[in-house]
Amino acid sequence: MLHKLFVVLILFFQRACSSSLANAHQNAFRDEKTVVQKEYLKWVNHIGCKYLRHTWKSEKQKTKNKNKLKPCKTIKVRQNKKSKAKSSSGHGHFLSAQQAISSLPVTTNCRVEIPATMAYITLEGAGADKTIIEWDDTADRLGQSGQPLGTYGSATFAVNSPYFIAKNITFQNTAPSPPPGALGKQGVALRISADKAAFIGCKFIGAQDTLYDHTGRHYFTDCYIQGSVDFIFGNGLSLYHACHLHAVTNTYGALTAQRRESFLEETGFSFVNCKVTGSGVLYLGRAWGTFSRVVFAFTYMDRIISPDGWYDWGDKNRDMTVFYGQYKCSGPGADYGKRVKWSRELTSQEAQPFITLDFIGGHKWLKNLRISTPTHVLA
Structure with a gap:
């Protein structure tokens, strides 16, 4: 797959669990909408630009794609304490995912696959309800350096390596949902x-900041994403199908806080054939970046969606620079009639670049990863 691929995978912790969250009563939206929206605006002004300040710089990796479809190594992780790691070959059975990851060389020219548990390049679980990686750090918690972890460092699971695949796994931050206006509780x-x-x-x-779609091109399909505030955020170029x-x-x-800062940046989030449900009152997105870009197409929206749809982070100048659009969405929350004037109901021509794999340049690299993609929309 890759020639001399440099990979760094940070795994903070793992353990199995199960959780369930009850839905709030839908009628609260009608009775409390006005009060809630006013309180939301107060909260946004209170948070201001102090929210999510942590930045990350990465070097561009130049790799030549040597299309090796079959993994050349298989590493198995077994949590049976009676097992002994086979160190002679460096790729036997290991007691933890971290041991397996540490056994790999810094550079590799093939895909390493670990089935059914944790993995280095391909991470495949036995099912999202069976294979769960969880932890409970928040941005204000102190790290090993004695300084707050920050949003960037609060991740239960972090991936810095290109051509990464995860299948049938739950990634969870179990930190409780913070009260409105709380600082440093991003998890x-x-x-x-x-x-x-x-x-x-x-x-x-x-809860707050569930999925940090930080940077790079990404493809999410048949996934479940749950949170409260900005629970999909970052500056990635990502297609959610x-x-x-x-x-x-x-x-x-x-729902989203996309951080595109320049008209020239090729980043943004596109949601195609998705479903939005839950409780409370939800904005589809707010403009973390001056040129924030998010599109929803063929998506069902429950009545929890605020009629305004979008928020400009309290900066009216962003009304002229953001790109927020809908295309052929359905459901009681999809009514475009009361949306903010600076959002868009896209035409077929305007929507086309956002609803195909071309949005993330995915036709080639997803094929090389042996990932099948739907043809009815993502042609």
Whole structure:
């Protein structure tokens, strides 16, 4: 797959669990909408630009794609304490995912696959309800350096390696949902800071800032993403196909916070054939970046969506620079009639670049990763 691929995978912790969150009563939206929206605006002004300040710089990796489809190594992780890691070959059975990862060389020219548990390049679980990686760090918690972890460092699972695949796994940050206006309570379930990554049949569960779609091109399909405030955020170029986006708040929240800062940046989030459900009042997105870009197409929206749809982060200048659009969405929350004037109901021609794999340049690299993609929309 890759020649001399440099990979760094940060795994903070793992353990199995199960969780369930109850949905709030839908009628609260009608009775409390006005109050909630006013409180939301107060909260946004209170948070201001102090929210999510952590930045990350990465060097571009230049690799030649040597299309080796079959993995040349298989590493198995077994949590049976009676087992002994086979160190002679460096690729036997290991007691933990970290031991398996540490056994790999810094450079490799083939895909390493670990089935059914954790993995270095391909991470495949036995099912999202069976294979769960969880932890509970938040941005204000102190790290080993004695300094707060920050949003970037709060991730339960972080990926910095390109051509990463995760299948049928739950990534969860179990930190409790913070009260409105609380600072430093961002708790990331997964951070993806690498190019050409794919997530298939995965779940991402958290509250504030669940999925840090940080940088790079990404493909999410048949995934479940749950949170309260900005629970999909970052500056990636990502296509979300057939995903279930679920809000868990009794007050107000925002689904996306996309951070495109320049008209020249080729970043943004596109949601195609998705479903938005949950509780409370939810904005489809707010403009973390001056040129924030998010599109929803063929997506069902429950009545939790605020009629305004979008928020400009309290900066009216961003009304002229953001790109927020809908295309052929359905459901009680999809009514475009009361949307903010600076959002768009896209024409077929305007929507086309956002609803195909061309949006992430995915026709080639997803094929090389042996990932099948739907043809009815993503042609």
